[in-house]
Amino acid sequence: AQRVTQPEKLLSVFKGAPVELKCNYSYSGSPELFWYVQYSRQRLQLLLRHISRESIKGFTADLNKGETSFHLKKPFAQEEDSAMYYCALRGNDMRFGAGTRLTVKP
Amino acid sequence: DTGVSQNPRHKITKRGQNVTFRCDPISEHNRLYWYRQTLGQGPEFLTYFQNEAQLEKSRLLSDRFSAERPKGSFSTLEIQRTEQGDSAMYLCASSLGGRGTDTQYFGPGTRLTVL
Numbered sequence: 248a249q250r251v252t253q254p255e256k257l258l259s260v261f262k263g264a265p266v267e268l269k270c271n272y273s274y275s276g277s278p279e280l281f282w283y284v285q286y287s288r289q290r291l292q293l294l295l296r297h298i299s300r301e302s303i304k305g306f307t308a309d310l311n312k313g314e315t316s317f318h319l320k321k322p323f324a325q326e327e328d329s330a331m332y333y334c335a336l337r338g339n340d341m342r343f344g345a346g347t348r349l350t351v352k353p
Numbered sequence: 354d355t356g357v358s359q360n361p362r363h364k365i366t367k368r369g370q371n372v373t374f375r376c377d378p379i380s381e382h383n384r385l386y387w388y389r390q391t392l393g394q395g396p397e398f399l400t401y402f403q404n405e406a407q408l409e410k411s412r413l414l415s416d417r418f419s420a421e422r423p424k425g426s427f428s429t430l431e432i433q434r435t436e437q438g439d440s441a442m443y444l445c446a447s448s449l450g451g452r453g454t455d456t457q458y459f460g461p462g463t464r465l466t467v468l
Contacts, residue, residue: 256393279455290356291396291444291459333395337455340409341386343395 249274251336253344260324261352268319268347270308270334279337280317282308286330294319294332304328324351355379357460359445365466366435373431374463378447385428386457387420388444389413396444402428403450435467 250273260266272278282294295303297310297317308319317334329351334344358377366372378385383404388396399418400410404425414420417435422428432439442464446457 251395253395290461291446293456293458296456335395340398340401340411341388341396341457342398343388345393346395 249336249338249340249342251334251342251344253332253334253347255347256345257348257350259350259352262326263323266321266324266328266349266351268332268334268349270317270319270344272315272317272334272336274315274336274338276338278310280308280310281335281337282306282317282319283333283335283343284330285333291333324349326351326353357445357447357458359443359460359463361463362461363464363466365468367468368435368437370435371431371433372435372465373429374443374445374465376428376430376445376447376460378427378445379458380426382447382449382458383425384448384450384455384457385422386446386448387428387430388446390442390444390462391440399430432465435465437467440465440467 252271280297284294285291306321331346333346336342360375386401387399390396399414400420402422405422417433420430442462444462445460448455448457
Protein backbone atom coordinates (compact mmCIF):
# COMPACT_ATOMS: atom_id res chain seq x y z
CA ALA A 248 0.00 0.00 0.00
CA GLN A 249 1.12 3.53 -0.71
CA ARG A 250 0.45 5.90 2.15
CA VAL A 251 1.63 9.23 3.53
CA THR A 252 1.01 10.18 7.13
CA GLN A 253 1.41 13.64 8.60
CA PRO A 254 0.61 13.13 12.28
CA GLU A 255 0.21 16.81 13.17
CA LYS A 256 -2.69 18.76 11.69
CA LEU A 257 -1.59 21.92 13.47
CA LEU A 258 1.82 23.12 14.57
CA SER A 259 2.55 26.42 16.22
CA VAL A 260 5.99 27.83 17.02
CA PHE A 261 7.46 31.20 17.87
CA LYS A 262 9.56 33.18 15.42
CA GLY A 263 13.18 32.10 15.62
CA ALA A 264 12.38 28.68 17.07
CA PRO A 265 13.26 25.46 15.24
CA VAL A 266 10.46 23.71 13.46
CA GLU A 267 10.01 20.12 12.33
CA LEU A 268 7.04 18.91 10.32
CA LYS A 269 6.75 15.16 10.41
CA CYS A 270 6.05 12.88 7.48
CA ASN A 271 6.03 9.11 7.42
CA TYR A 272 5.36 7.00 4.38
CA SER A 273 4.76 3.42 3.36
CA TYR A 274 5.68 2.14 -0.07
CA SER A 275 7.28 -1.10 -1.13
CA GLY A 276 9.25 0.35 -4.03
CA SER A 277 11.75 3.16 -4.35
CA PRO A 278 9.88 6.34 -3.45
CA GLU A 279 10.17 9.89 -4.63
CA LEU A 280 9.24 12.26 -1.84
CA PHE A 281 8.25 15.89 -1.96
CA TRP A 282 7.14 18.72 0.26
CA TYR A 283 4.53 21.09 -1.13
CA VAL A 284 3.47 24.33 0.49
CA GLN A 285 0.35 26.44 0.17
CA TYR A 286 0.51 30.00 1.45
CA SER A 287 -2.68 31.88 2.22
CA ARG A 288 -4.70 32.56 -0.94
CA GLN A 289 -2.01 31.05 -3.17
CA ARG A 290 -1.87 27.84 -5.13
CA LEU A 291 -0.06 24.70 -4.06
CA GLN A 292 3.62 24.81 -4.99
CA LEU A 293 6.62 22.57 -4.69
CA LEU A 294 8.94 23.39 -1.79
CA LEU A 295 11.53 20.68 -2.17
CA ARG A 296 12.08 17.05 -3.16
CA HIS A 297 14.41 14.48 -1.72
CA ILE A 298 16.24 13.82 -4.98
CA SER A 299 17.55 17.37 -5.11
CA ARG A 300 18.91 17.32 -1.56
CA GLU A 301 18.60 21.09 -1.54
CA SER A 302 17.65 23.73 0.99
CA ILE A 303 14.79 25.99 -0.01
CA LYS A 304 13.87 29.03 2.10
CA GLY A 305 15.99 27.51 4.85
CA PHE A 306 14.04 24.25 4.85
CA THR A 307 15.66 20.85 4.48
CA ALA A 308 14.28 17.32 4.46
CA ASP A 309 16.19 14.07 4.65
CA LEU A 310 14.82 10.80 3.45
CA ASN A 311 15.27 8.14 6.10
CA LYS A 312 14.46 4.82 4.49
CA GLY A 313 14.98 2.90 7.70
CA GLU A 314 12.37 4.92 9.53
CA THR A 315 10.36 5.58 6.33
CA SER A 316 10.32 9.26 7.17
CA PHE A 317 10.85 12.52 5.33
CA HIS A 318 10.58 15.19 8.00
CA LEU A 319 10.81 18.86 7.04
CA LYS A 320 13.05 21.02 9.20
CA LYS A 321 14.05 24.62 9.58
CA PRO A 322 16.36 25.83 12.34
CA PHE A 323 14.83 29.30 12.73
CA ALA A 324 11.20 29.75 11.75
CA GLN A 325 10.00 33.03 10.24
CA GLU A 326 6.50 34.49 10.28
CA GLU A 327 6.33 34.17 6.49
CA ASP A 328 6.70 30.40 6.86
CA SER A 329 3.13 30.24 8.14
CA ALA A 330 1.32 28.06 5.62
CA MET A 331 -0.13 24.65 4.93
CA TYR A 332 2.52 22.01 4.25
CA TYR A 333 1.88 18.73 2.44
CA CYS A 334 4.19 15.78 2.21
CA ALA A 335 3.78 13.78 -1.01
CA LEU A 336 4.96 10.41 -2.25
CA ARG A 337 5.29 9.49 -5.88
CA GLY A 338 5.05 5.76 -6.23
CA ASN A 339 2.46 4.20 -8.50
CA ASP A 340 0.73 7.55 -8.42
CA MET A 341 1.07 10.76 -6.44
CA ARG A 342 -0.14 10.46 -2.87
CA PHE A 343 -0.42 13.45 -0.52
CA GLY A 344 -0.63 13.56 3.23
CA ALA A 345 -3.45 15.39 4.96
CA GLY A 346 -1.25 18.39 5.60
CA THR A 347 0.09 20.31 8.58
CA ARG A 348 -0.86 23.92 9.17
CA LEU A 349 2.18 25.74 10.49
CA THR A 350 1.70 28.98 12.36
CA VAL A 351 4.75 31.02 13.29
CA LYS A 352 3.93 33.51 16.00
CA PRO A 353 5.78 36.80 16.43
CA ASP B 354 0.07 34.54 -16.54
CA THR B 355 1.84 31.52 -17.97
CA GLY B 356 0.91 29.15 -15.16
CA VAL B 357 -1.75 26.47 -15.06
CA SER B 358 -5.23 27.90 -15.38
CA GLN B 359 -8.57 26.37 -14.48
CA ASN B 360 -12.10 27.39 -15.35
CA PRO B 361 -14.48 28.02 -13.82
CA ARG B 362 -13.05 28.92 -10.44
CA HIS B 363 -16.33 28.20 -8.72
CA LYS B 364 -19.29 26.08 -9.71
CA ILE B 365 -22.56 25.62 -7.86
CA THR B 366 -24.89 22.99 -9.21
CA LYS B 367 -27.89 20.97 -8.18
CA ARG B 368 -27.66 17.29 -7.45
CA GLY B 369 -28.11 15.25 -10.59
CA GLN B 370 -26.73 17.86 -12.97
CA ASN B 371 -23.63 17.37 -15.10
CA VAL B 372 -20.63 19.67 -14.76
CA THR B 373 -17.48 20.13 -16.79
CA PHE B 374 -14.22 21.75 -15.71
CA ARG B 375 -11.38 22.86 -17.91
CA CYS B 376 -7.65 22.92 -17.26
CA ASP B 377 -5.05 24.65 -19.41
CA PRO B 378 -1.57 23.42 -18.52
CA ILE B 379 1.74 25.19 -18.98
CA SER B 380 2.28 25.06 -22.72
CA GLU B 381 5.32 22.79 -23.02
CA HIS B 382 4.18 20.37 -20.32
CA ASN B 383 3.19 16.94 -21.59
CA ARG B 384 1.81 15.57 -18.33
CA LEU B 385 -1.46 16.69 -16.84
CA TYR B 386 -2.96 15.57 -13.54
CA TRP B 387 -6.36 15.89 -11.89
CA TYR B 388 -6.81 15.83 -8.12
CA ARG B 389 -9.71 16.27 -5.75
CA GLN B 390 -9.31 17.95 -2.38
CA THR B 391 -11.86 17.99 0.40
CA LEU B 392 -11.73 20.03 3.58
CA GLY B 393 -8.97 18.98 5.93
CA GLN B 394 -7.40 16.59 3.46
CA GLY B 395 -4.55 16.70 1.02
CA PRO B 396 -5.11 16.40 -2.71
CA GLU B 397 -6.29 12.96 -3.84
CA PHE B 398 -5.03 11.73 -7.16
CA LEU B 399 -7.76 11.11 -9.75
CA THR B 400 -6.05 10.61 -13.09
CA TYR B 401 -3.20 11.69 -15.29
CA PHE B 402 -2.37 12.13 -18.97
CA GLN B 403 0.84 11.83 -20.88
CA ASN B 404 0.07 13.99 -23.89
CA GLU B 405 -3.41 12.82 -25.00
CA ALA B 406 -3.16 9.35 -23.45
CA GLN B 407 -4.85 8.77 -20.12
CA LEU B 408 -2.29 6.56 -18.40
CA GLU B 409 -3.66 6.10 -14.95
CA LYS B 410 -6.98 6.35 -13.16
CA SER B 411 -7.59 6.14 -9.45
CA ARG B 412 -10.20 3.82 -8.02
CA LEU B 413 -11.72 7.05 -6.67
CA LEU B 414 -12.71 7.91 -10.22
CA SER B 415 -16.16 6.37 -10.51
CA ASP B 416 -17.85 5.84 -13.86
CA ARG B 417 -19.61 9.18 -13.40
CA PHE B 418 -16.26 10.89 -13.88
CA SER B 419 -14.57 11.20 -17.23
CA ALA B 420 -11.51 13.13 -18.26
CA GLU B 421 -10.19 13.94 -21.70
CA ARG B 422 -7.21 15.63 -23.21
CA PRO B 423 -8.04 15.41 -26.89
CA LYS B 424 -5.07 17.18 -28.44
CA GLY B 425 -2.59 16.80 -25.66
CA SER B 426 -3.09 20.39 -24.58
CA PHE B 427 -6.05 21.41 -22.40
CA SER B 428 -8.06 18.86 -20.47
CA THR B 429 -11.65 18.58 -19.32
CA LEU B 430 -13.07 16.74 -16.33
CA GLU B 431 -16.75 15.94 -16.50
CA ILE B 432 -18.88 14.73 -13.61
CA GLN B 433 -22.24 13.28 -14.56
CA ARG B 434 -25.24 13.07 -12.24
CA THR B 435 -23.47 15.00 -9.51
CA GLU B 436 -23.93 13.99 -5.90
CA GLN B 437 -23.44 16.05 -2.75
CA GLY B 438 -20.34 13.99 -2.00
CA ASP B 439 -18.73 15.38 -5.15
CA SER B 440 -18.46 18.79 -3.49
CA ALA B 441 -14.74 19.51 -3.33
CA MET B 442 -11.91 21.51 -4.81
CA TYR B 443 -10.77 20.02 -8.11
CA LEU B 444 -7.12 20.71 -8.82
CA CYS B 445 -5.21 20.38 -12.03
CA ALA B 446 -1.44 20.19 -12.30
CA SER B 447 0.98 19.86 -15.16
CA SER B 448 4.60 18.78 -15.48
CA LEU B 449 7.31 18.14 -18.02
CA GLY B 450 7.52 14.51 -16.97
CA GLY B 451 10.50 12.30 -16.33
CA ARG B 452 11.46 10.67 -13.08
CA GLY B 453 13.40 13.05 -10.90
CA THR B 454 12.25 16.07 -12.86
CA ASP B 455 8.51 15.70 -12.56
CA THR B 456 7.76 18.91 -10.70
CA GLN B 457 4.03 19.44 -10.77
CA TYR B 458 2.71 22.97 -11.12
CA PHE B 459 -0.76 23.41 -9.76
CA GLY B 460 -3.63 25.51 -10.93
CA PRO B 461 -5.84 27.55 -8.60
CA GLY B 462 -8.54 24.89 -8.58
CA THR B 463 -12.27 24.76 -9.29
CA ARG B 464 -14.46 24.69 -6.23
CA LEU B 465 -17.57 22.60 -6.81
CA THR B 466 -20.60 22.85 -4.56
CA VAL B 467 -23.41 20.39 -5.15
CA LEU B 468 -26.68 21.42 -3.52
